[in-house]
Amino acid sequence: MACNPLLKTGLIWTFLLVFLAGCAGQEVRQPETPVSTNPELAESYEDEGRKALEAGRKTAAVEAWQKAVELDPTNAVTVNNLALLLKDRHRFSEAATLLETGIAHSPDVAELHFNLAVIAELYLLDLETALVHYNRYRQLTEEDDQRVAGWIADLERRLE
Template sequence: MKYSKGVSGSLIAVTLLLGGCATFDGIVTRSNTTPPKVEQPIAPKGLLPSDPWQREALVLQAKPNRYQEESALVNVPDSAKSRFAAGAQLLKQGKLDEAKSLYETMSQHYPALSGVWVQLGSIAEKQAHVEQAIAYLRQAINLQTSNYLAHNHLGMLYRQQGKFSVALNHYNQALDSWPAFTQARLNRGILYDLYLGEKEQALADYQVYQALLTQPDRKVKSWIADLERQLQASNASSGSIKEDAL
């Protein structure tokens, strides 16, 4: 099975700055394509999908997003929201130094805003300052442990460093904060698949990831088929060995 490693600069969905909205650029994907749109699938009243993964997706989507809930309780000044959005626009335009300067100033004026440190971490990673990126992201989760974006980004960076158990822990924490977070679900599946050799867990994460999407990801569909073939071959081989031992 062939995969690309993923690019941390892939631009994905809109997310939160402690109750405000801002674009976060820094979540790994497995391809250079834009991740499919995610919506809440709705089952007819009194009915559940026959597919077990669709049922699992509905269960996960019914669970709370702790980061969003906690962020809604924080009073963020409008000036902070507008400055944060301005920094996000600079990032989108590739103006890293200007965005960095803006967020560094924000970190002094609003040191308790977790999202500011996530953005600084994203910029540091883009500028190849990996250890500094990790420090910023760890500050984000020190301020708000439910920040699933920081956990997911840390998982990516630690995976790149070969620290697979640490990466797994951060993906788990991201999904504990928001069980329906598709990017952490996909990233954890990739970690299980390619780096930990836990094929059954990888298959489950890929299946749930697909079920959370409104449009299937064709590449992940092929990965699922490949994993299913691998597991079937492994089970058949194990059965043959047991028979020979009898």
């Protein structure tokens, strides 16, 4: 078998390397598909998640509620339920992120702030975030909850 003279000189390899080097800094991006909301379909996933949880199928409940939240991130009840289930499964960062998303869509839902504060303080050791959300919880509930007031005072002392 005769050897090609171009391969001997390496011209093809040189061309290939120059071509690849020119492409090296370019990022290949997939087109972004917008997330579509569908509250009606989300409601069916919410119901599916509730039934799965009642039957003790926590993994199925998480999966159904994740789909529900993707389709309707404004449903604070589903967001909160999913976050609490994630917390129970030791997925603390994911639960906190979910609660932050829920708060972005429903900033006046006290339970979202309360649960984010608890997760931030006890599981993530993020005392600043906990303090902010305990305070917001108290503002929204306008209750004289001595338990939460004590937690706030304790956090303020620890942050000094």
